[in-house]
Amino acid sequence: MDNHSPRGPRSALLDKLAWLEYAFQPAGLPAPADAAYGQQRHSARVVLAGQNQPPKSCESDGVIGDSLSPVAVYTADCLPVLFADAGTHQVAAVHAGLQGTLAGVLGSAIDSLQARGAQVAGLYIAIGPAIGPCCYELGSDRVAQMQARDDLPTPRWSVEQPHNPLAVRPQARAHHQGVWFDLPYLARELLLQRGIPAPHIDVLNLCTYCMAETGSSYRYNTHFASGYQSRFSWIRRREEGGVTSL
Numbered sequence: 001m002d003n004h005s006p007r008g009p010r011s012a013l014l015d016k017l018a019w020l021e022y023a024f025q026p027a028g029l030p031a032p033a034d035a036a037y038g039q040q041r042h043s044a045r046v047v048l049a050g051q052n053q054p055p056k057s058c059e060s061d062g063v064i065g066d067s068l069s070p071v072a073v074y075t076a077d078c079l080p081v082l083f084a085d086a087g088t089h090q091v092a093a094v095h096a097g098l099q100g101t102l103a104g105v106l107g108s109a110i111d112s113l114q115a116r117g118a119q120v121a122g123l124y125i126a127i128g129p130a131i132g133p134c135c136y137e138l139g140s141d142r143v144a145q146m147q148a149r150d151d152l153p154t155p156r157w158s159v160e161q162p163h164n165p166l167a168v169r170p171q172a173r174a175h176h177q178g179v180w181f182d183l184p185y186l187a188r189e190l191l192l193q194r195g196i197p198a199p200h201i202d203v204l205n206l207c208t209y210c211m212a213e214t215g216s217s218y219r220y221n222t223h224f225a226s227g228y229q230s231r232f233s234w235i236r237r238r239e240e241g242g243v244t245s246l
């Protein structure tokens with residue numbers, strides 16, 4: 001995996017879909033000029049691209065493509081989640097931090113795609129660079145709140161900080177006797193709960209804090225005041241109509 005190309009790391013799953021283009025761009029690069037993205041609020045709101053063209057026309061945390069222009073999200077530890085529907089050739093980009101994930105933004109995106117003709121069995125989803133369980137310390141009270149919700153899958157977390165053998169810089173140090181929380185896992189479980197086939201979900205497992213390029217982690221900046229920049233992740237359909245196969 002090449003983490004430092006202009007397009008950023010690749011998803012082997014999305015790379016199989018010849019009818020689309022996408023990127024999890026390195027932090028700091030501008031979004032494509034014609035990309036639609038919302039004023040993100042950690043909400044469950046998903047809108048059509050036209051509502052965020054020009055960008056940030058409205059508050060939303062997910063954008064469904066309605067033309068050949070890319071749909072995008074910007075993140076810096078939260079999950080950038082790209083959706084592709086093999087049946088209708090629709091695409092979506094979703095910003096899912098813990099708050100938005102718990103608010104149901106992933107389910108909202110699936111609902112919107114289904115309302116426009118997609119079927120869950122045809123959805124392919126990639127979760128890009130985001131803070132991993134190696135570096136994401138969370139108060140144990142927050143985990144208890146999740147465990148008390150019967151609509152959520154069982155979250156994954158550990159008291160002992162997981163060692164990340166792929167880290168290129170020191171992992172986060174414990175700051176408040178919390179637990180080490182696996183946000184990408186929660187997102188994947190929620191997608192499975194909604195009926196997405198497991199082989200259709202690609203989690204890149206690239207931690208923004210200890211693995212991705214310098215300056216891409218909001219939390220690292222919180223700890224070291226070293227600065228950070230947003231990462232734009234985008235996806236688009238290549239052409240109108242055409243074949244409906246993969």
Ligand SMILES: [Zn+2]
Nearest residue numbers: 134135207210
């Ligand atoms: Zn890490």
